Amino acid sequence: MLTKDKLLDSIKDFPTEFSIDELVERLLFVQKIENGIKQGEHGETYTTDELKGKLAKWLQ
Structure with a gap:
């Protein structure tokens, strides 16, 4: 779960103006x-090896 501190840390480097889409994208990331x-x-x-097997199935 995202905490308030993580939220504040993740947006403090944002520019002064930003879109809601940019914020949501960052929070999801x-x-x-x-x-x-x-x-x-x-x-x-x-x-x-497990990952290679899964990737092979996805690429079919």
Whole structure:
């Protein structure tokens, strides 16, 4: 979950004016990174061979 501190950190480098779309895009990006970190901490990852197999199926 995104915290207020993470939100503030993620937008403090924004220009003075920005669109809602830019903000939403940044927030989604930060959320996806946080989710990936949590998945890694819980061992929810793929080996290189598993990933190659999944990629081969996607590319068919």
